[in-house]
Every structure is written in structure tokens, then in C-alpha cells.
Amino acid sequence: MASKRATLADVARLAGLSPTSASMILNGRPDTRLSQDAHDRVNAAAEALGYRPNIAARGLRTDKTLTVGFISDLVATTRFASGLIKGALEAAEAAGHVVLVLETGGDPAREAEAIAAVLDRQVDGIIFATMRARELFVPDLPAGTAVVMLNATNPRFPASVLPDEFEGGAQAVRLLVQAGHRSGIALMGQNDDVERDAFRSATVSRRVAGIRSAMESEGLTFVAEESIWLWEPDEGYRATRALLERRDDIRALLCMNDRIAFGAYQALTEAGLSVPQDVSVVSFDNDELAAYLRPGLTTVGLPHVQMGKRAVEALLSDHPTGQILVPMPVVLRSSIAAAPA
Amino acid sequence: MASKRATLADVARLAGLSPTSASMILNGRPDTRLSQDAHDRVNAAAEALGYRPNIAARGLRTDKTLTVGFISDLVATTRFASGLIKGALEAAEAAGHVVLVLETGGDPAREAEAIAAVLDRQVDGIIFATMRARELFVPDLPAGTAVVMLNATNPRFPASVLPDEFEGGAQAVRLLVQAGHRSGIALMGQNDDVERDAFRSATVSRRVAGIRSAMESEGLTFVAEESIWLWEPDEGYRATRALLERRDDIRALLCMNDRIAFGAYQALTEAGLSVPQDVSVVSFDNDELAAYLRPGLTTVGLPHVQMGKRAVEALLSDHPTGQILVPMPVVLRSSIAAAPA
DNA sequence: GGTGCGTGCTAAATCCTTTTAGCACTACTA
DNA sequence: TAGTAGTGCTAAAAGGATTTAGCACGCACC
Numbered sequence: 001m002a003s004k005r006a007t008l009a010d011v012a013r014l015a016g017l018s019p020t021s022a023s024m025i026l027n028g029r030p031d032t033r034l035s036q037d038a039h040d041r042v043n044a045a046a047e048a049l050g051y052r053p054n055i056a057a058r059g060l061r062t063d064k065t066l067t068v069g070f071i072s073d074l075v076a077t078t079r080f081a082s083g084l085i086k087g088a089l090e091a092a093e094a095a096g097h098v099v100l101v102l103e104t105g106g107d108p109a110r111e112a113e114a115i116a117a118v119l120d121r122q123v124d125g126i127i128f129a130t131m132r133a134r135e136l137f138v139p140d141l142p143a144g145t146a147v148v149m150l151n152a153t154n155p156r157f158p159a160s161v162l163p164d165e166f167e168g169g170a171q172a173v174r175l176l177v178q179a180g181h182r183s184g185i186a187l188m189g190q191n192d193d194v195e196r197d198a199f200r201s202a203t204v205s206r207r208v209a210g211i212r213s214a215m216e217s218e219g220l221t222f223v224a225e226e227s228i229w230l231w232e233p234d235e236g237y238r239a240t241r242a243l244l245e246r247r248d249d250i251r252a253l254l255c256m257n258d259r260i261a262f263g264a265y266q267a268l269t270e271a272g273l274s275v276p277q278d279v280s281v282v283s284f285d286n287d288e289l290a291a292y293l294r295p296g297l298t299t300v301g302l303p304h305v306q307m308g309k310r311a312v313e314a315l316l317s318d319h320p321t322g323q324i325l326v327p328m329p330v331v332l333r334s335s336i337a338a339a340p341a
Numbered sequence: 342m343a344s345k346r347a348t349l350a351d352v353a354r355l356a357g358l359s360p361t362s363a364s365m366i367l368n369g370r371p372d373t374r375l376s377q378d379a380h381d382r383v384n385a386a387a388e389a390l391g392y393r394p395n396i397a398a399r400g401l402r403t404d405k406t407l408t409v410g411f412i413s414d415l416v417a418t419t420r421f422a423s424g425l426i427k428g429a430l431e432a433a434e435a436a437g438h439v440v441l442v443l444e445t446g447g448d449p450a451r452e453a454e455a456i457a458a459v460l461d462r463q464v465d466g467i468i469f470a471t472m473r474a475r476e477l478f479v480p481d482l483p484a485g486t487a488v489v490m491l492n493a494t495n496p497r498f499p500a501s502v503l504p505d506e507f508e509g510g511a512q513a514v515r516l517l518v519q520a521g522h523r524s525g526i527a528l529m530g531q532n533d534d535v536e537r538d539a540f541r542s543a544t545v546s547r548r549v550a551g552i553r554s555a556m557e558s559e560g561l562t563f564v565a566e567e568s569i570w571l572w573e574p575d576e577g578y579r580a581t582r583a584l585l586e587r588r589d590d591i592r593a594l595l596c597m598n599d600r601i602a603f604g605a606y607q608a609l610t611e612a613g614l615s616v617p618q619d620v621s622v623v624s625f626d627n628d629e630l631a632a633y634l635r636p637g638l639t640t641v642g643l644p645h646v647q648m649g650k651r652a653v654e655a656l657l658s659d660h661p662t663g664q665i666l667v668p669m670p671v672v673l674r675s676s677i678a679a680a681p682a
Numbered sequence: 683g684g685t686g687c688g689t690g691c692t693a694a695a696t697c698c699t700t701t702t703a704g705c706a707c708t709a710c711t712a
Numbered sequence: 713t714a715g716t717a718g719t720g721c722t723a724a725a726a727g728g729a730t731t732t733a734g735c736a737c738g739c740a741c742c
Contacts (some may be wrong), residue, residue, distance in 0.1 A: 054401075054402050054463065056398075057727070060395075061697050086417035090444075093451075102427065294574075362720090
């Protein structure tokens with residue numbers, strides 16, 4: 001029904017003023033000496049016509065499109081991705097912006113395409129997100145393009161948002177220590193001797209560093225460190241089973257992620273050990289999984305939504321720069337019990 | 342470095358022609374009588390300057406923005422959401438379009454805002470997506486706006502994309518029947534007597550209809566139907582436990598979704614029954630979960646990605662209309678065994 | 683009575699494309 | 713020799729906003 005959108009000219013005409021005046025009034029320009037009467041007439045006219053500015057036309061003149069580009073390697077794989085997107089959408093909405101989401105699959109050609117596509121649309125800034133934090137290659141961009149790296153880093157773009165993995169790693173250790181665990185703690189998923197050269201991601205190494213630092217300052221050592229190549233339930237199951245066959249003094253498992261912990265649960269159950277009475281378990285990520293397990297898995301979560309939010313906020317601030325470390329929330333459930341005295 | 346984007350005028354100047362000619366040549370206008378030489382010069386100039394058209398400016402003139410709006414109630418909750426988005430992005434990319442993603446949380450006010458925001462940006466069409474298929478209320482839109490409902494329906498907008506739940510439900514039944522199960526089958530999550538008035542969603546009722554239809558045409562009946570209010574692991578666990586205490590003739594569980602099945606696994610394990618030797622399990626959705634379980638859960642999946650894809654394809658077709666039912670894929674894992682002869 | 687100033691408003695340019703209408707020229711026809 | 717047709721190209725408008733520069737008027741002042 002609504003035949004055509006009203007334009008500024010329509011509003012001006014209805015108010016009996018020039019488009020210039022209408023524009024100034026609707027934009028609340030200060031220092032303009034238009035009469036109160038003119039204000040009233042324009043506002044009434046805009047209201048009556050349901051006027052909304054055409055953002056493309058405005059952008060042509062002002063170079064602001066109230067739109068940001070979100071270019072991600074993967075969108076659908078993990079809950080991580082959607083959390084980042086959700087956070088970005090929230091912050092954008094709060095700032096009256098809107099988000100163009102593109103996926104590259106990590107393919108440089110698609111990435112170049114994606115960049116071109118958002119640039120063609122004159123976005124106000126671009127967020128580059130990766131699902132596994134890594135150093136991301138980014139092709140050349142016109143100077144002055146605002147860029148924030150999300151869960152990624154790049155030397156050319158100083159602004160980045162990352163989870164505070166070091167502190168998160170330390171917190172996981174402290175959870176066990178606070179419950180009285182000082183011995184029989186195994187680290188599942190990481191063994192520096194084996195994996196020295198296996199670069200996983202920038203953030204994982206910080207997670208490990210945080211873990212080791214906290215262990216050291218508590219004066220503790222792991223009773224075992226199981227290297228796990230693929231951090232998936234199957235591998236977690238296998239590694240835990242092997243560990244339990246070798247030793248009978250395991251009292252706590254510090255798992256590098258929830259999927260490993262999931263596998264560990266199964267191995268523990270099979271071995272007739274119950275969580276947390278016999279063995280406490282703590283891990284990382286706060287996957288959907290962690291809530292489904294019985295007993296619920298205590299885990300140090302990845303703050304996806306917060307990260308997405310902070311990234312957009314940084315992007316829309318005057319000069320996005322510096323590294324933002326977002327705290328990882330401790331999600332307490334029921335997988336840690338007090339160590340036997 | 343790149344100081345400013347080259348404009349069409351720059352290209353024209355470099356080629357020694359008018360912007361008109363440059364535009365026509367670059368857009369491959371037929372029936373124009375510009376010389377081969379002119380073509381060559383313009384193309385060379387565009388190449389040299391790295392010219393890319395400003396889509397906003399073009400849109401101003403042509404009313405095409407190569408952009409679609411994707412308005413969803415939830416973005417981050419389920420893997421479902423990201424699957425839909427991923428599919429939409431893929432199809433859009435293939436068509437040279439780009440996607441504006443907005444989230445409304447199901448709140449009518451935010452929904453109205455979202456619609457206004459995409460309309461302000463002159464999108465070529467809008468997709469309304471919901472995470473639990475339902476009849477979605479949509480405020481008035483300017484006539485002629487292309488709209489496709491995704492996982493939702495609305496009488497005012499005839500085009501919609503839905504999973505083929507009827508057929509999917511039937512397939513789940515057939516999986517059991519093909520394995521020889523003809524008795525001792527329990528339906529977990531649905532009992533018509535109890536839930537007659539509890540409207541879950543348009544698609545769930547079709548799923549149920551498909552299940553019942555297939556059971557009937559096989560001449561079978563359920564040995565038990567457990568109503569489950571919230572389709573989460575905890576409830577699935579509880580319901581299954583209760584069922585197993587009541588009866589000892591259960592040979593197969595048809596679960597309404599994977600999370601119920603997950604809870605059922607736990608109850609079965611506790612009862613000393615193994616999947617699939619003692620009890621076969623089949624369910625719906627193909628959650629991430631389903632792959633993590635041991636043994637892997639055979640499930641009739643929701644075709645998220647396909648659905649997102651089809652929705653955008655429909656939207657960009659001449660006249661989006663009609664209901665598109667996307668087949669639900671059977672994902673075979675290891676949770677169904679042959680029934681004892 | 684000329685100058686200066688404040689007041690209230692607008693014409694026109696600009697952003698970058700596409701598109702309509704038509705110009706200027708040559709070659710050919712009648 | 714005027715008229716027609718074809719060829720190769722362009723001027724200018726349009727699309728919807730913002731912004732710069734400045735007009736016209738009334739009033740006070742010396």
C-alpha cells in the first residue's frame with residue numbers, strides 16, 4: 001500500500017520550507033537560527049509522512065553509512081562464532097549501526113572478495129574475526145579504514161580483542177586449589193615436551209602459560225600431562241582411559257576444553273569413578289555441552305558475546321587501537337568436589 | 342596509502358571519454374555503439390585505477406543494493422541459527438549479494454526497529470527467520486518488498502522455507518522398522534493425550550504427524566508415549582528413567598530431539614542397558630551433541646544450511662512465493678541395531 | 683542616510699552513478 | 713542539394729541527502 005517512501009523534499013514541501021531547513025532541523029544542527037515555528041512544522045511534517053532518511057543517500061554525502069562489516073572465517077561451526085556475532089549485533093544496535101556479515105572459510109580469495117564487497121558499500125569499519133585465534137593475513141586496505149581484529153591478531157592492525165586466556169588458565173588452576181586439590185592433578189590435552197612445536201593458536205599458548213604460572217606460584221606440579229592431538233571427545237576418552245590404566249592416584253582433571261572433558265567423563269564412568277566424588281574435573285570454553293553433562297561441568301568460559309560487543313565498541317570509538325583482553329567467566333557447576341583431607 | 346577510491350569520473354577522464362560512456366561500457370550495456378577502441382581504453386583505465394563502483398550511489402539511481410536483510414529472533418542460541426545464516430550467506434555470495442544480519446530477540450519493538458533499519462538501507466529483500474518455527478507477526482511493510490519467511494510462516498507473505506518434518510518424522514520410524522523393530526518402541530517427548538493443547542510449533546506437529554502416519558501404515562503402535570515438557574537432557578533423563586522403571590520390554594526409543602536422546606543415553610547406561618545392543622535410539626535435529634555421543638546417535642537432521650540457502654535463492658528469484666519444504670537428511674551413526682529376531 | 687549587525691531562511695553545489703535525450707558528423711540516397 | 717540514416721559519443725537530469733555561501737529584511741546607531 002505505502003506507495004513510496006517520503007523524501008526530505010516531501011517533508012520540506014509539506015512544512016513550507018526548503019530542504020536545507022528541513023535537513024538542519026531534523027538533524028538537530030546547533031547554531032542554526034531557524035524559528036521554533038519552523039521546527040514544529042518540520043517535525044510535524046516528518047511525523048505525518050513517516051519520513052525516514054535514506055541512509056545510502058546520506059552516506060554519499062557524509063561518508064558515514066552506520067554499517068559495519070563483520071568478516072569471519074567461519075560462521076556456522078561452533079557456538080563461538082554465533083556468540084561473537086551476537087555480541088557484535090548487540091553493540092552495533094546500541095550504537096544505531098547495522099552489521100554486514102560475511103564468511104570466507106579462511107580462503108584468501110573469498111577474503112579478498114569479502115573485503116571488496118564491504119568496501120563497495122562504504123562501511124564505517126571492518127571486524128576480522130577468526131574462530132581459532134590466530135594471526136590473520138589481511139590484504140591491503142585503503143588507508144583510514146577502521147579495523148578491529150576479533151579473536152585474532154595482525155601486526156598491521158593494532159586493535160584487537162582477545163579472551164584473557166592467561167588469567168583464565170590461572171583461574172582454572174585456582175578452582176582446583178581452592179577445593180583443596182594439591183596432588184593427583186592431571187593436565188589433559190597439553191604436554192610441552194610433545195607439543196613444543198605444534199602451534200595451536202596464540203590464545204592456547206597463553207592459556208597454558210597461565211596454567212603453568214598458577215601451578216608454579218602454588219608450588220604444585222601435574223602428576224601427568226596427556227598430549228591430545230585433536231581436542232575432541234573421542235580423543236579425550238582415549239587419553240583419559242589410558243591415563244587411568246597407568247595410574248590410580250588421579251584426583252583431578254584439568255582439561256584443555258569441554259570436549260575433552262566430555263570424553264573424560266565417559267572414561268571415568270566406565271572405570272567406575274564418579275565425578276566429582278572420586279575425580280574432580282574442570283575445563284575451558286563453556287560449550288553448550290558443559291551444561292548438558294551430569295554432573296554439570298565447571299568450566300572457564302570463552303566470553304564470546306562480550307568479545308563481539310567489545311570489538312564493535314572499539315571499532316566505533318574514535319581511534320580503535322590496543323589489545324583488549326576480555327575476562328573469561330568462571331562457570332561453576334558441579335564437577336569439582338573438595339579433595340579428601 | 343590508497344588515498345581515495347577512484348570514481349567513474351576518474352576512469353572516464355583517464356580514458357578520455359565521458360562518464361556516460363564509461364558507465365555504459367563497464368556495465369556491458371548492449372546496443373550501444375561505442376567503438377572497440379573506447380571499450381579498450383575504459384577497461385584499461387578501470388583496471389589501472391582499481392575502479393569499483395560505489396554501490397550506494399548506484400543503488401540511489403537503480404533501486405538495487407545487492408544487499409538482503411536477514412532478521413532473526415535469535416542468532417546465538419542454537420546451532421540452528423548459525424546454520425541458517427551460513428546457508429543464507431553462501432547463497433547470497435553466489436548471487437553477488439551481501440547480508441545484513443539483525444537480531445530481535447522476538448521483541449516486537451526491536452523487530453520494528455530492525456525492519457526500519459534494513460528498509461532505510463534499501464535492501465533488495467528481507468528474510469524473517471525464527472529459531473523455533475512459528476507463525477511470526479510482521480509489521481506492515483511497503484508494498485513490493487520481497488519477503489521470505491524462514492522456518493516460519495505468515496499468511497501475509499506466501500513465500501516460506503520449512504524443513505520437511507512430515508517426511509522426516511516418517512523416516513525416523515522407518516529407520517527402526519528397517520532394522521526389524523516392530524514392538525517395544527517408545528516415543529519420548531510426545532503424548533497426544535497430555536499435550537493436545539500444548540502448541541509447540543508448526544513444525545513439531547508435522548513431525549508428530551509424520552511419525553504417526555508411518556507407524557500406522559506399518560501397522561505398529563508405541564508401547565509407551567512419554568510426555569516431556571522441556572526437551573532438554575535433564576528431562577529426557579528423568580522420563581527415560583521413569584519409563585525403564587515401569588517396563589522392561591523397551592527395545593527402541595524414538596526421541597523427539599537429540600537433547601532428549603542425550604538424557605536417555607544416560608538413563609539407559611545407569612540402568613545397565615547398552616545402546617544399541619539392548620535398546621536402539623533414534624532422534625531428530627543432528628545437534629553437535631549427536632556426534633559426540635558414544636555410540637554416535639543416528640538422527641534425522643534439520644537441514645539448516647540448505648534452508649538458509651533456499652530462502653535467499655527464493656528471495657532473489659523473480660517472485661518469491663509458495664512453500665518450500667527442504668528434505669531432512671538421515672544421519673546414520675551407530676545407535677540402531679537389528680531387533681532380536 | 684549610510685553602516686553594521688542580527689535574524690531567518692534558501693539556492694546551489696556536492697557525493698557517485700545511471701539513463702534519457704540528443705548533438706555533430708559522415709555517407710548515402712533521391 | 714536537400715533529406716535520411718547511421719555512427720560515436722556526451723550533456724544534463726535524476727536519485728536523496730548534507731553543506732557552503734549568502735540573500736533579504738528589519739533595526740539600531742552615529
